[in-house]
Amino acid sequence: MEFKTYPFTAKKYAGQVPKLDNGIETKRHAVTIVGGGPVGLAVALGLANHGVPSVLIEADDSVCYGSRAICISRRSLEIIERLGAVDGFLKTGLPWAGGRSFYRDTEVLHFTMPQDDNQKLPPMVNLAQYHIEQFLLDAAQQKSELIDIRWQTKVTAIESRADGATLRLSTPEGDYSLNTDWVVACDGGRSTIREALGLQLKGTSYEGRYVIVDIELDSDRPTERLAYFDPSSNPGSTVLVHKQPDNVWRIDYQLRDGEDAEQAVKPENVMPRVQSLLDMMGEHGAWAPIWITIYKANALTLESYRHERVLFGGDAAHLVPIFGVRGANSGIDDADNLAWKLAFVVRGLASEGLLDSYSDERVFAAHENLSYGTKSTEFMAPPSFAFELMRKAVLGLAIKHERVRSLINPRQTSAIAYTASPLNTPEAQSGAFEAGPAPGAVLTECSLTIVERGNARAAHLTDLITPRFTALHFSEDGRIPVEFAELEATLQEKKLPFKLIPVASHLHPETKSDHNWDHTGRLFAMYGARPGTVYLVRPDGHVLGRWHAAAAANVAAAIHHALQM
Structure with a gap:
């Protein structure tokens, strides 16, 4: 072939x-x-x-x-x-937005991601x-x-x-x-x-190896993550399948213990396994290999x-x-x-010193990712006999017991909050927030209406975040207090990228300045906001600080603290 x-x-x-x-x-x-x-x-x-x-x-x-x-x-x-x-x-x-996992020929998990x-x-x-x-x-x-x-x-x-x-x-x-x-x-x-x-790099390298194969296959099967545990096409191992653009499919299958890696990636050994998998999936169209390589899981930083x-x-x-x-x-x-x-x-x-916070935050994120990745790896490619027994038990029970199925969840990546970042502005105990992203977290998405020069258009909160510090000022009518306007002018004079963005709970035609309107009524509730609330956001979309009754001095101090670490 x-x-x-x-x-x-x-x-x-x-x-x-x-x-x-x-x-x-x-x-x-x-x-x-x-x-x-x-x-x-x-x-x-x-x-x-x-x-x-x-x-x-x-x-x-x-x-x-x-x-x-x-x-x-x-x-x-x-x-x-x-x-x-x-x-x-x-x-x-x-x-x-989701995927399915199968144990032998039985579906044991159908998961969906937040949408x-x-x-x-x-x-x-x-x-x-x-x-x-x-x-x-x-x-x-x-x-x-x-x-x-x-x-x-x-x-x-x-x-x-x-x-x-x-x-x-x-x-x-x-x-x-x-x-x-x-x-x-x-x-x-x-x-x-x-x-x-x-x-x-320090951490753990796993013995389990996967052959990765890209093939060309024309199929109308929907796009979702597919995982097969102990399938008939590759008994005793795990197979992952992802559909890609241009009729390209990515197949990852685990090698059995003792298999020679050099022999395993030879086309004459790969092709029969891929064909067996496609037969099991009910994919009977013509296909051809494009690329073959081998992968070994590492959890290192x-x-x-x-x-x-x-x-x-x-x-x-x-x-x-x-x-x-x-x-x-x-x-x-x-x-x-x-x-x-x-x-x-x-x-x-x-x-x-600001660059030291890059290391602090991203090393923390790496350990979070490695923790979740390690759990998934140990389930996908058990590193010991004990893990193998545990996986068999979970998969067997999951056929009839829905509560067990969460243990099969592949834990797809999600945004990591820098909760202990040295850049964060500590929150006051008085006036605590009942909802919304805390300092270190990324903004929670929400639809809103942007009003510019009298013209309104549908948009989302993340549309307001550009490469600068952004202060979201919540109010009833979108009017900006004088002290915040003065702060914006002062920072712009210093060439520091900063923008004050008003967010209104109601649309007020008499408000001449550009503002953003919470037309769904969800944004204020999601952010635990009330008139006078301010969220200060970093250029990367993470919250730097938030206040219910903010003064311009609070925002200025938070930015100064972050930049003079």
Whole structure:
């Protein structure tokens, strides 16, 4: 059987060598990003949103091949929308909201992810990594004046110092060195930067191995996550199936103990198992393989993501098991957290201590992701005989007992709240909130009406969040107190990105200023808000502080505290 090719064709890019003086680039750069995958591209786009230029170094000559990361969460879509790249994700990606798990030939779980009228974006979309990278790359190329992408460029050495770093680079056109104030290492699980600095990921590596196969298959089966435990096609193991765009299907199946990995990925051994699976699923259409690889689950992280002027993100910082789709999504969250903080430091708006909070928050998030990922991994690929017995018992009981089925739940990724972040403004005991996102949490989505220059349009709360600090001021009529208007003017004079946004509980035609109207009546209740309530939101959409009877001084102090860590 011959291999098909992906419907997507990657464009090849040539490397380049800049102007040099004795083998050293004449220009010193503010930020150099190593790695042009989803995380590196997201960091570059995030910096560009703040007007900060970067050089992005990529060893390859195109976006990747193979599906790799395929599930993009709602939280990631919110981030990607702020980066200006979401249209392709929504146009091409296949949305889904749940999935099914089977034990042998019996369905034992049908789960759904949160989805209601308040939501703007789907809980998850399936999209192969080559599409993900291409859509982010397309957006980056629209900002070429701020994002300098250098293909076919490999890092061969790094000299890190307290005031920056020197990178030694190799290209087909010749080698050279580059000086930079900051390095962002997004160069994957085999990070050259991490190895050069002598850093090691710590945690657990699992023995269970999975063969990953992409196939082309035309099917009208709905898009959902499918998991098969001890199926007839691969007895004693687990199989995962995801439908992707362009009639591409991703199949992950577990190898049995003792199977040779080198033999397992040979087409003559893969094809019969895939055919057996498709027969079991009732898929009888013609199909062809596209890509085969092998995967081993790791739950590993660096202890710190900042090392002087070098910052780590994505797989260079942590390796998360694929179960629960936390890999690429956690990397995109890294990029979102880091980009605004690094931009504020580069622009002289914040102290370098702000970058320590990046490490604090994202290491905490990594441990949360690893905890959930580990639970899912131990169920999907039991690491011991005891775990195997437990799984068999749960799956057997789940056939007849609904209460047991929650133990099979794959625990799909969700936004992580930085509840212990040093940036958070502590809440006063008096005037406590009865509802709404607390400091460190992301905004809860809700539909509303935006009124601009007398014109009203349907929108969502996340539409109001752009790369800046945002203060949501709740009132009856949308009028802004004078002291808040003065604060906004003062911060803008200091070139600090800040916007005060009024949210009204009622539509008042006589209110001439732009405002936003809670037309459903849900927003105020969801946020525990009343007239005078203020939510202060970070550029990455996390709540920094909230007050019921806020003064402008409260908001100013919270921003100052965050930026002068």
